[in-house]
Amino acid sequence: MAALKMVQPPVSCSSSGSDCGPLVPVPKIGFVKLPSFSMGLNGSNYARLSLVQATEESNVAMTNGRAAVVSGENPPQMVTNGKAGNIVWHRSSVGKVHRQELLQQKGCVIWITGLSGSGKSTLACALCQALYSRGKLTYILDGDNVRHGLNRDLTFKAEDRAENIRRIGEVAKLFVDAGVICIASVISPYRRDRDACRALLPEGDFIEVFMDVPIEICEARDPKGLYKLARAGKIKGFTGVDDPYEPPLNCELSLPPKGNSCASPSEMAETVMSYLEEKGYLQA
Amino acid sequence: MAALKMVQPPVSCSSSGSDCGPLVPVPKIGFVKLPSFSMGLNGSNYARLSLVQATEESNVAMTNGRAAVVSGENPPQMVTNGKAGNIVWHRSSVGKVHRQELLQQKGCVIWITGLSGSGKSTLACALCQALYSRGKLTYILDGDNVRHGLNRDLTFKAEDRAENIRRIGEVAKLFVDAGVICIASVISPYRRDRDACRALLPEGDFIEVFMDVPIEICEARDPKGLYKLARAGKIKGFTGVDDPYEPPLNCELSLPPKGNSCASPSEMAETVMSYLEEKGYLQA
Known part of the structure; x- marks a missing residue:
């Protein structure tokens, strides 16, 4: 089990005209x-x-x-x-690099995209646990939770859906700057919206994970009965039924199902963990 | 210097119908x-x-x-x-309590309010450094930075200023849930807007710090020449000049100046640190 590392406070830089006294900001x-x-x-x-x-x-x-x-x-x-x-x-004199040293990890966003029922939140949950067991600080942003608070003013019309994703991307960016491994679990059906979020972040820090589960499988699972309702016309604008899902063209990871059943959550989480390890996100 | 503590991963709870496998969410x-x-x-x-x-x-x-x-x-x-x-x-099975244990601190927001030139960002900076030297994870949200990203769609008209504060409050809430000590440094001139942010958070977790510096002192400092411009009518709607600032009625901390000069940043930071210590925010 990794130990969190304490680091020295940053060296203050002098700044003319500051009234910060002994704690002078850069x-x-x-x-x-x-x-x-x-x-x-x-x-x-x-x-x-x-x-x-x-x-x-x-x-x-x-x-x-x-x-x-x-x-x-x-x-x-x-x-x-x-x-x-x-x-x-x-910029504060305590910066991203110091927070990352404190946490012994690098901030990044793991953006999990896919159809309803594809297992996004399951993966987010498993990944969060796997990272926690390694002593890493994560935070899950999901469409539903954010719509309770920050995005409670948004409707489901097209421009509000785009704004919903934009704001999640901007908040994820703040978490990444805080040094946190931020897990965004959102259908985010449009490539343009996802790419706009990617563009907010430093190269490499936006890790797009596509839950590549065919709609037939999602619909066969349909644990909440939503596909059935959408097919019956009782939900309009349902992604994959009467609203498009645009699969990523260049995502960092794609998690396909094994036959008709999905890889286990721990297997999927391990795949992401391996990627993070390889790219150096699990150390400062 | 405090050491960050590694904690055991959370015990998973069983949940019928989950496909989480061995990593079953609560x-x-x-x-x-x-x-x-x-x-x-x-x-x-x-x-x-x-x-x-x-x-x-x-x-x-x-x-x-x-x-x-x-x-x-x-x-x-x-x-x-x-x-x-x-x-x-x-809710994820890794919750706020686990993140707080990992960080050995409690999430809260230190909401620094006051006039332009009252020393909000100076305090935020000093506090951030003081907390970092204790091994605590902080993140500063300030009006300017957020207006570059999340709130870039907002203008300075009244309703957009309120929305600016609302969103900062909502983001602060997410950081608090992440276990972070979030420092919001925003003029936030209206009591109603600040109180709305307070209402978002659990009792005690919104710590309002009022930079109680008379406008005469802020204006005498006027390091950026903004008051001069406002007095000359070149900036309209400037807080304290032609737009009101409503001082808090029941803030947790008020930092008055010493004579004509402000307490040193390190003294102000120590005042806040003592409060956090006393209230138990510097441990899990």
Whole structure:
């Protein structure tokens, strides 16, 4: 059984003008989208800044000796970025690398996609247990649970379903940044939505696991009777029946069934664990 | 320095009909909102179920020998709950308690509220470092960073500002469930919005820290020149200038300044650390 490792606190960096006293944060670096009129940029209004000194809500971005005010929670002026108008990503002096060292693992998202009845939550559950037995911190995000809280304002119309997946992807990204192995268990039927979530994360950290179970098997299982209801027209827009499921083209792992029965949950979990081990996610 | 503790994996509970094999999840318990026509309830369409066997997307809720289909990602039928129509909170067999044991801490949110320039992010930074030096896992959510991702669709109009805070509260809740000490650093000027976030969390787990710094001091600091711009009318709706800040009435901690200068970040962090220690959040 692996032991969790305690690590040294990060070395603080000096930062002029900070009032952090002995706990001085590192300078906060970020990307800033700047209107060309203020920064004299041609052809692009994005500028990578060498240094941004920032608080959480308001910042003065310094570049080439000129300042642009960047405001997050208060309304923006001078600098805008889409709807929000805030444009600086703030970094704390305790970063992802420190959290990963603390946890002795690397943050990633295991995105389990597949039809209803394909075994996504079963795999998520088995994987969570297998990782826990190795001393690893995981968190399961699933469509249902998130729709109770964060996404309770969303309906089932097409754009809300896309927004549902987008938000799950964004939250998964935060968990990955926290160093957690985040397991997303969501049908996520559209390739475009899944790929958008993949694009949010650093290369390699989005691990797409396709539950490649034919609909015939899912429907034969139909433990909740949902397929029967969908076939009877009592559920509309049911994935695989009257709404499409687009299988991944380049997923990291595909878990096919063995004959008519699925591989056991522990076998499936082991397959994912082996992948994580091989890719170095089970150590800092 | 505290050592992180490895704990035994959770004991699996049996669950009839599960295909989890040797890794059997505990039965999933939840609240289900049921229309009275299907459940024969009078006066209320909420029923607490004794047992819900559920997958992530679709469930059959059993109560009094009758079944109601509950669907999460697929469109709902028979049972509805607000916009989403899904109504079962799924629990994994590895739960919050196990994650907390793994981390040797209790999940909570430290919600730092106050004016721009009051030192919220400075405290968040110092606290993050102090907790890290004790081997504790923290994650900072701040308004700016979240507006880059999850909340990038939101503007600064009133309802979007409320939605910004709501989502931060919901994400903080997920982090707390993950066992993480989540530090939210957001102006969050309206009492109603903060109280709504408090209501999302178990009693005690929402720790509101008010940066009780008079606007005169914040404005005298004005390190980013934002107050000057707001006074000149170049920023509209700036909290404390032409938009209200409602101080907490019953916050857990209030950090007043010492004379005209703020307590040092390490002093403020120690105040919060003492509170966490006293309330038992720094152990499982």
